[in-house]
Amino acid sequence: MNNYNSIARLVGVLYIIGTVAGILSVVFTGPIAGSTNVLMEVSANVNQVKLGTLFxxxxxxxxxxxxxxxxxxxxxxxxxxxxxxxxxxxxxxxxVYIISAIWLLLVVVSKEYVHTVSSDSSSFQSISHLLSNSGEQIHSFTMIIFSIGALMFYYLLYRSKLIPQWLSGWGFIASIIYLVTGVFALFGTVSAFVLLPLALQEMFMAVWLIIKGFNPSKVNI
Structure with a gap:
């Protein structure tokens, strides 16, 4: 029993670490990745990009x-x-996360490129545009892959009753919203507010697992 409680707490802690790291990665790299002059922004904020990559x-x-x-x-x-x-x-x-990190690391290398190419050149603008678009597409695919995995996970939790079914059901429905949002994001921008239900659910579940653990009557299923 103690082993299952330890696993539950560890899962809760990992969810919190992952969420906090994800938020910090956006804080550090979001403004840069969304810039129209990505290469120029990176050359001026190399350490910021490295921290974002680490997160x-x-x-x-x-x-x-x-x-x-x-x-x-x-x-x-x-x-x-x-x-x-x-x-x-x-x-x-x-x-996909590793690919995202590699993309950011490659952008760091662009600092040297910016030194040799003027910011108003067509080649510079093309590369900046390409990097911005690739980052957005990678993020969209990440959302889709994440959502599919989350749907499997919450279905398993719902069936097993390791956590309250209302909590796993909340996660399942929120994952569907997240999946649909990821698909639409491939074709345009979407509001970040639609991602809030899953973010709240994951943090609530993380705290639940740390405090309550898995349902003791269901751990051996």
């Missing part, structure tokens, strides 16, 4: 660890879905 990696690793840690428990409900959750959240999503 992206922390977020990816934290969320990937959740999938690995809970797999032995949720596989008792449905092994195929549990494995799918590990693939989407532990593998695919992590790869």
């Amino acid at each position: 992206i990696l922390i977020m990816g690793i934290s969320l990937a660890l959740v999938a690995v840690i809970v797999y032995p428990i949720v596989k008792k409900v449905n092994e195929a879905l549990a494995l799918g959750y590990v693939i989407f959240r532990g593998a695919l999503e992590t790869v």
Whole structure:
């Protein structure tokens, strides 16, 4: 029992670490990635970009660890879905985060490029535009992959009753909203407010797991 409580607390802590790191990555890199002159902005804020990259990696690793840690428990409900959750959240999503980090690291290299190309040149503008658009598309695909993994996870939690079903149901519905938002984001901008239900649910669930742990009557499923 103590082992399951420890796992629950660890999952809760990892969710909080991942969320905080994700927010900080946006704080540090959001204004730069959204700039019309990405290369010029990066050349002036190299350390800021490096910190943002570090937080992206922390977020990816934290969320990937959740999938690995809970797999032995949720596989008792449905092994195929549990494995799918590990693939989407532990593998695919992590790869996308790494790609995002590589993109930011490559942008750092552009500092030297900016020294040799004037900011009003067509080549500079083209590269800036390309980097901005690629960052947006990567973010959209991350949302889709994240949502698919989250749907599997919350379905498994709902079936297992390891946490209250209203809480896992909240996560399932919020994940659907997140998935739809990610699809629409591929074709245009979306309001960040539609992402709030899942963010609130994850933080509430994280605190619940840290304080309450898993349902003791369901840990052996």
